[in-house]
Structures are given as C-alpha cells and as structure tokens.
Amino acid sequence: xxxxxxxxxxxxxxxxxxxxxxxxxxxxxxxxxxxxxxxxxxxxxxxxxxxxxxxxxxxxxxxxxxxxxxxxxxxxxxxxxxxxxxxxxxxxxxxxxxxxxxxxxxxxxxxxxxxxxxxxxxxxxxxxxxxxxxxxxxxxxxxxxxxxxxxxxxxxxxxxxxxxxxxxxxxxxxxxxxxxxxxxxxxxxxxxxxxxxxxxxxxxxxxxxxxxxxxxxxxxxxxxxxxxxxxxxxxxxxxxxxxxxxxxxxxxxxxxxxxxxxxxxxxxxxxxxxxxxxxxxxxxxxxxxxxxxxxxxxxxxxxxxxxxxxxxxxxxxxxxxxxxxxxxxxxxxxxxxxxxxxxxxxxxxxxxxxxxxxxxxxxxxxxxxxxxxxxxxxxxxxxxxxxxxxxxxxxxxxxxxxxxxxxxxxxxxxxxxxxxxxxxxxxxx
Numbered sequence: 495x496x497x498x499x500x501x502x503x504x505x506x507x508x509x510x511x512x513x514x515x516x517x518x519x520x521x522x523x524x525x526x527x528x529x530x531x532x533x534x535x536x537x538x539x540x541x542x543x544x545x546x547x548x549x550x551x552x553x554x555x556x557x558x559x560x561x562x563x564x565x566x567x568x569x570x571x572x573x574x575x576x577x578x579x580x581x582x583x584x585x586x587x588x589x590x591x592x593x594x595x596x597x598x599x600x601x602x603x604x605x606x607x608x609x610x611x612x613x614x615x616x617x618x619x620x621x622x623x624x625x626x627x628x629x630x631x632x633x634x635x636x637x638x639x640x641x642x643x644x645x646x647x648x649x650x651x652x653x654x655x656x657x658x659x660x661x662x663x664x665x666x667x668x669x670x671x672x673x674x675x676x677x678x679x680x681x682x683x684x685x686x687x688x689x690x691x692x693x694x695x696x697x698x699x700x701x702x703x704x705x706x707x708x709x710x711x712x713x714x715x716x717x718x719x720x721x722x723x724x725x726x727x728x729x730x731x732x733x734x735x736x737x738x739x740x741x742x743x744x745x746x747x748x749x750x751x752x753x754x755x756x757x758x759x760x761x762x763x764x765x766x767x768x769x770x771x772x773x774x775x776x777x778x779x780x781x782x783x784x785x786x787x788x789x790x791x792x793x794x795x796x797x798x799x800x801x802x803x804x805x806x807x808x809x810x811x812x813x814x815x816x817x818x819x820x821x822x823x824x825x826x827x828x829x830x831x832x833x834x835x836x837x838x839x840x841x842x843x844x845x846x847x848x849x850x851x852x853x854x855x856x857x858x859x860x861x862x863x864x865x866x867x868x869x870x871x872x873x874x875x876x877x878x879x880x881x882x883x884x885x886x887x888x889x890x891x892x893x894x895x896x897x898x899x900x901x902x903x904x905x906x907x908x909x910x911x912x913x914x915x916x917x918x919x920x921x922x923x
Contacts, residue, residue: 539804543812547819554823560916563762564824573911576919578894581724585628592628592663598640606643607715607734608849609708613700614721615649616656622897623658623721627667630725638730643711647672647704649696651685672707695864698873701845702862709855717849722897723755726921729892733849736888739835741851750854750878753838753887754847755895758916761841762825775817783809826916831889838887839878844913845871847893854883890917 558564560572575582610630614623627646631639646668650656653673658664664671674684680699687696701718708716715737726732733754740752763771786805820828850858861877868876878885895913 540807543808547812547815550819554819554827558824558827560919561824561826562759562912562914562916563826565822567824572916573914574919577726577921577923578724578896578919580923581629581727581894582625582896584632584727585625585724588628588632589624589663592666595666597666597669598636600640605712607641607713608717608730609643609645609711609713609715610717610719611645611647611704611708612719612721613647613649613697613704614656614658615700617722617897620898621657622723624661624663625896626719626721626723626725627663629723630719630729631667633727634730642730643669643708643713645670645672645704645708645711647700647707649674649700651681651688670707672704694869697870698862698864698868701870702859705850705855706859709852709859712852714852715849716852716855717754717847718845719754719893720846720895720897722895723846724894724896726892726894726918729754732892733888736835736886737849737851740886743835744884748854748881748883749851749886750858750874750881750883751848751850751885752835753842753885753891754849755844755891755893755915756838756887757843757913758826759912759914760843761831763821764841771821778817779809779813782813830917833889836887836889837884839885842875842885842887843871845869845874846895846913848874857881890920891915892918894918 554564554566558566559568561567562572612623612626614621623646627644630644634642644667646664648656648659648671651674653659674681678684684696684699686692687699705716705718708718717733733752737752740749783805786808790802790805858874858877861881862873877883894915897913898911
C-alpha cells in the first residue's frame with residue numbers, strides 16, 4: 495500500500511513535472527516562433543503595401559495626366575484636341591457653306607428665347623470668331639435656330655480693320671451686326687481707349703454695350719460668348735435644359751449667370767480649404783488605426799499572428815502615404831464634379847460663356863463701371879459677391895476655349911493657352 499501511494503505520488507509528480515516542462519517548452523517555442531514570425535509578417539506587410547503603392551503610382555500616371563490639379567499632370571499630352579478637332583472640322587465646313595445659308599424668317603414681333611452676343615476685335619494672327627459662330631449654329635434644327643438671335647459686335651472703331659469684315663459669312667450668319675461709327679455718343683472715348691491700349695475699359699464697354707443690345711430683344715436669356723470658343727454639338731438644348739434646372743432651384747434667391755465654360759485647374763485642392771482637408775485626413779487615419787487596434791484586441795486568437803510593429807508600420811507609414819497619394823492624384827481625378835448643374839460661386843473662370851437671366855440684367859448693368867483695374871470676369875464676380883447672387887455651371891462644359899493668342903495683347907498669350915476644359919474633350923465623337 496505505501497508503495498502504491500508512493501507510486502501514485504510519483505506519477506503525480508511526474509505529471510506535474512511534464513506539464514511544467516511542456517509549458518516551459520511551449521513558452522520557449524512561442525518566443526522562438528514570435529521572434530521568427532514577427533519580422534516575417536512585418537516584412538510581408540511592408541512588401542505588399544509597397545507593391546500596391548507603386549502600382550497605384552503607375553495607375554495615376556496614366557489616369558491623372560489630364561487632371562491639372564494632379565501631381566501627375568502632363569501638359570505635353572493633356573491639351574490634345576480630341577473632340578475639339580472634330581468640331582473645328584464641322585465648323586469649317588459650315589463656314590464654307592455659309593453662302594448658301596439664308597437667314598431664318600421670323601414672324602412680326604418675334605421674341606427669341608435666347609440672344610447670343612459675341613464681341614470681337616482683330617487679333618494678331620489667326621481669327622477664331624468664325625469657328626465660334628459656326629460651332630454655335632452648326633447642327634441646330636430649324637426650330638432651335640429660330641429660338642435664338644445672334645448678335646456680333648465688331649469692336650474695332652474702324653470695322654474694316656477686322657479681317658472678318660470682308661468675309662462672306664458675316665452677311666449671312668448673324669441676325670444683327672453691330673459696329674462703332676463716328677458720331678456715336680462715346681466714339682471718341684472708345685477710340686482713345688483703343689489707341690492708348692486701355693483694353694480693360696474698352697472690353698468692359700464692349701461687353702455691357704452688347705449685353706444691353708441683346709436685352710433689348712426681349713429674350714429670356716442672354717448668352718455672352720467670347721470670340722475664341724468652340725461649342726459642343728447639341729449645346730443649345732443642353733443649355734436650355736440646364737437653365738430649367740437652375741430656375742427650379744433658385745426659387746428664393748437671385749442668380750446672375752450660368753457658366754457654359756469653366757477652367758478645371760482652379761477646381762483643385764485650394765489653399766483656403768486646407769484646414770478641412772487636414773481634419774478629414776486625421777479622421778481617416780484615426781479611424782483606420784483604431785479599427786486595426788480594436789480588431790487585434792477583439793480577436794486575440796485569430797489576430798495574434800499580426801504583430802504590433804506591423805500595425806505601427808501601417809499606421810505611421812502606409813496610411814499617411816495613401817492619404818498623400820490621394821491628394822497627389824488630383825481632385826478632379828478622385829472627386830470629379832458629377833454631370834449636371836452645380837453651384838460655382840467660387841473658383842469659376844472665366845468669361846468665355848455666361849448666360850444671364852433677363853431679370854438680373856438691368857440691376858447688373860446699373861452696377862458696372864469702367865474701373866481700369868477690372869477685367870470683365872472680375873467685374874462680374876465682384877458684383878455677384880457684393881450682392882450675394884448665386885452662380886451656376888454646366889458640367890461638363892458646353893464650350894471649349896481654343897484661342898492661342900489673346901485679344902488683350904502679348905502679355906496674355908501664355909495664360910490664354912492654358913484656359914482649357916479637359917472634360918469637354920471627352921464628348922463622344
């Protein structure tokens with residue numbers, strides 16, 4: 495019996511010893527495994543993240559090369575005239591056939607739905623106004639053509655100095671041709687501005703003079719179009735549909751215009767909004783980091799093979815790097831404006847195509863002046879800001895800017911070449 499008790503005691507001691515040794519072996523094995531696996535897992539996480547990051551950079555080199563708000567923007571490829579080249583060819587053909595086009599017949603006391611006003615002065619080199627006019631008219635149905643009145647103002651005090659003055663289409667395509675003549679009340683002042691190079695005074699005078707002339711037609715809307723733009727096919731029904739949307743949204747507020755053209759480069763990560771960008775970036779970082787830490791604590795058994803340093807690498811390196819890549823990719827790539835009509839009270843540029851509602855024009859004209867520090871678009875924006883008038887834009891743009899030489903002079907040629915709407919080129923051919 496004592497031996498039996500001793501044997502049981504011996505067996506129990508042996509079992510305890512084996513358990514202790516097994517536990518010690520397990521701890522040693524776990525430590526050895528952890529020492530081996532943690533660097534391995536961390537290295538794997540690092541390699542996977544790095545591969546995906548490099549892949550993303552290559553993707554954005556392709557996807558963002560036409561986004562002027564992107565680090566990957568490539569000017570050598572971005573300004574390719576895809577759709578524009580098609581519309582230029584169609585406009586050229588329309589101009590060649592202009593001699594056979596007769597002006598539409600209108601009933602007495604006819605009132606257009608929209609008056610189109612185009613002010614033009616002679617430029618150095620190529621003149622674009624013919625393409626502008628032709629692109630606006632080419633493809634319009636008879637009903638659509640009868641709903642608009644096209645007014646062209648030749649802004650040179652000596653109209654014969656403008657190359658289009660002797661072109662045949664000028665006598666058949668516009669509904670009304672305006673020129674300055676000696677004896678006009680402001681002729682001497684206009685001539686002084688022209689000869690002295692006071693283009694700001696002159697362009698504002700031309701703009702307001704033509705706007706008033708279009709207003710006098712009784713049209714519901716006046717579209718002021720610059721003479722170096724190109725219209726998309728079907729621009730008129732699209733513009734009228736967009737105007738219906740604007741009217742339905744502006745039941746209690748005044749609005750001054752709807753843009754037919756805007757510049758993509760101003761719709762990027764603007765410095766005024768960086769506090770908001772930083773706040774959202776921190777929230778994304780905190781949320782993702784918190785989710786990783788919480789998951790590791792909640793699923794200890796399943797997540798025990800994910801080492802702490804892998805989470806730290808992800809949190810401190812890869813999440814900030816991904817956020818940085820988000821901004822480098824460009825706002826128009828990651829957060830493009832959806833198709834339709836948008837409020838654009840800030841960052842809208844320039845005055846290539848603005849549609850004014852009839853109701854706002856008298857009040858707007860009362861506040862215009864000939865301040866030399868203003869360009870037309872800046873004058874319009876300053877008045878709109880002061881009065882709190884809403885501004886709208888059609889997305890994508892219905893006009894493209896094609897002028898490579900500025901009507902303002904040599905100093906503006908470089909900026910003229912970059913006034914571009916990249917999404918206009920995505921229209922189907």
